[in-house]
Amino acid sequence: MPTLQIPPLPFATPLPEHWQSEAQHMLGVKAKVQTWAEVDLDDRLNFGLGIIVLGDGRLVARAPNEPDWQTWELTGDLSLKHFDHAGVGTLELSDSVKRLKVWRYTLSQNLAILRLITEFDLQVRSLRAGHPVTRSSEEICPKCKTPLEPGADECAICTHELHTPPSTWTLFRLWRFAKPYRGQLLAGFLLMLGSTAATLIPPYLTMPLMDEVLIPFQSGADIDPWTVAPYLGGLLGAAVISWSLGWAKTYILAIVSERIGADLRTTTYEHLLQLSLEYFGGKRTGDLMARIGSETDRICVFLSLHLLDFATDVLMIVMTAIILFSINPWLALVTLAPLPFIAWLIHLVRDKLRTGFEKIDRVWGEVTNVLADTIPGIRVVKAFAQEKRESQRFREANRHNLIVNDRLNKTWSLFSPSVSLMTEIGLLVVWAFGIWQVARHDITVGMLTAFLAYIGRFYSRLDSMSRIVSVTQKAAAGAKRIFDILDHVSNVPEPTNPVPFESVKGQIELREVGFRYGNRSVIRNLSLTIQPGEMIGLVGHSGSGKSTLVNLICRFYDVTDGSIRVDGIDVRSLRVADYRRHIGLVLQDPFLFFGSIAENIAYGKPDATRQEIIAAARAAHAHEFILRLPLGYDSLVGERGQGLSGGERQRISIARALLINPRLLILDEATSSVDSETEKEIQRALDNLVAGRTTIAIAHRLSTLHKADRLVVMDRGEIVEVGSHDALMAQKGAYHRLYEAQARNVDGGPVSRPEGNMDRAKHEPA
């Protein structure tokens, strides 16, 4: 094989070794490999590996599960098209009259395929025009169309897809939260050492008490109070020392563990708030609440109680073992013999219990999910008289919970008694061996009593230590669920070197934007430039991608392909908070937080003065109705603004948007949930809001868009028409049809606005 000279082309990762010689043969010995893509499905959609290689003027390919290569010489009438459905991409090579070849691939190959198409189009276009191939000096990422740094073959913006699994040693990762308290932890540990040692003194003192006082007394000697007093004093002293050290230890460590728990909770919540809407769309509220609430609490209890006990126990066992061996090695050996066996038993059950507890957690999530589903939707449940069904669903979830618990309890319930049995047997062995040794005069009766006193504690601790298995597993399962959140990288990542974003003009440019939600392509190849101060009306059927487009512009999601630029800067290179500060958003169903009306208006600018708040409320035509409320601006509004009508809530949210004085304004069906009288009121408020800002308004009622400079008609994720109302009406296209359809409906009651499920999910305020 002659050495290949692959020139440094955009994204030219070298062709994999195993394709190289054959591909080179097919291309011709001297030909350069320009770009290539692997396809991983065959014609019948079976998995297999194939390759498409594009050289200069020639495309060669070997389809998966086929032995032969195929070659096509590029001509001007060839075209390469791709589309995808349900996770499967299709690439079609056609000439002007027929399809020549079709390849299929999973979307994991998408980037390479896009790269191939870009290069293919470049070559075919030059063939068609008769010019030599001219590559632009600016290298562009095939996915997001962002110009690349010279020499970089991967786009810094696109390479954030991360699939590294979190480590299994999850509990050790809690160290990150324990670290700030290492001083207190060390102090706690030393105190623990001291108090444990103190508790081991009393059994030791039984030895001389027995041998020097009680047994001589039985054989007729008198009891000398001066011999007894120091021993009794020692017993009291040990008890007092152990009590005070134990108190200090528990107090310090409990305080630390509470702090660790609180830090964990706050960090998790803060991280959660940073995650994109996509994450919230995929999770159930009940589950997330359980994770942040009860899981952190469980970890905290584990740290402050169980782990502490366990450490004390381990210390005690080690110290006891040392003492026992120093008294009599043989008896010590017999006493400690069951220990490895018990350790083995514990280990045996460990795996079963851990998976069991993880399962219980998930099932518990199911139970709370039923609640989280039903309680907010209680009106629907009652309206359709489905209480029975919902209670059945809850019963079912509970039953599942019971089954899983029962299964685990079978193992678990066997576990503790088994350990107790071991303990009893162990004691029996010590008695037997001890009596035998006493009979042989190897040890004194006092030694045997001391041993029995020690191992009485010792084994009782082993029993409680065995509980550590389950609590550790529970805590580890909890920690895993917490770290699942913490490890989740935001789909809307913060840039490493954010571009400053201060004075904003408000020009928005969409460059070949594509967005996929799950495996459904929602926005396709959409390009649009919006001038500063321009008002754009987005129109189209529900599900045509209007709300998605707006969500992309707000950067609630990141685009899958292409890029969105504001004043020429890719929004992904801006800090999210910097960018959103310039966006005012008025939603269809405005969300009011629990608090006063003034607080709600000032939500986006908490340091706003009262004058500013009132000015915003006036401009939003909300001032008067607020004054009519019993407590004026201090009136409390509930979770979803109970007590206020839809129009009133809407005007509060308009005031909220006005107050931050945004350059970009997004109105997502801002007037569709109110009657036409209120709508006029809101419309006046909106007119104040829109003035001088770049505005994108979605409206189902086309009449509300009369102020728009341009209307953009969307259909199935693409722009079909752009123009003013008059121009579009004259065109008699899609807009004309929409308008006519609505004009006919006007008398037939309000226009319905069914939104697809997916759109709904994105409306949910985070």
Place this chain on the structure above:
Amino acid sequence: MNPPDYQISRNAFGHLVLTRAGGERHENVVPIRAFPIAAPGEGVSLVGQDGEELAWIERLDDLDKRTRDAIEEDLALREFVPVIARLKRVSTFATPSTWLVDTDRGETSFVLRGEEDIRHLGQNALLISDSHGIQYLIADLPALDKHSRRLLDRFL
């Protein structure tokens, strides 16, 4: 059932074409099953280029063989739900986790993003979506071998 008032054929680009009795032609027709999992044999819609429904087929069996074959051939290429026959290996029991599986379409690996991407379908079936949105089906959970079930159990 009356015979359909249209003809289905395939054009040179490999796409379906629907021709009505009156001569009206629709290119790039796509067949879509209404219930791909619950009732694959019933309810197939023929949808035109702009997403509008051109014809509704109550039952595929009612069609003549040629039309049915053409439609089924297209359906086969649209529906990509590999059925998992065996779980060979999973990279970790925490998510995201990479699974190596045997499916009815050959061996493959995919990334499971979270446990919530495994959905129960009825009593014994599971639908698993991977990080690229491809859906994998486990048709009958108890029928899997012991190793696979043990691995899977950790995620359920």
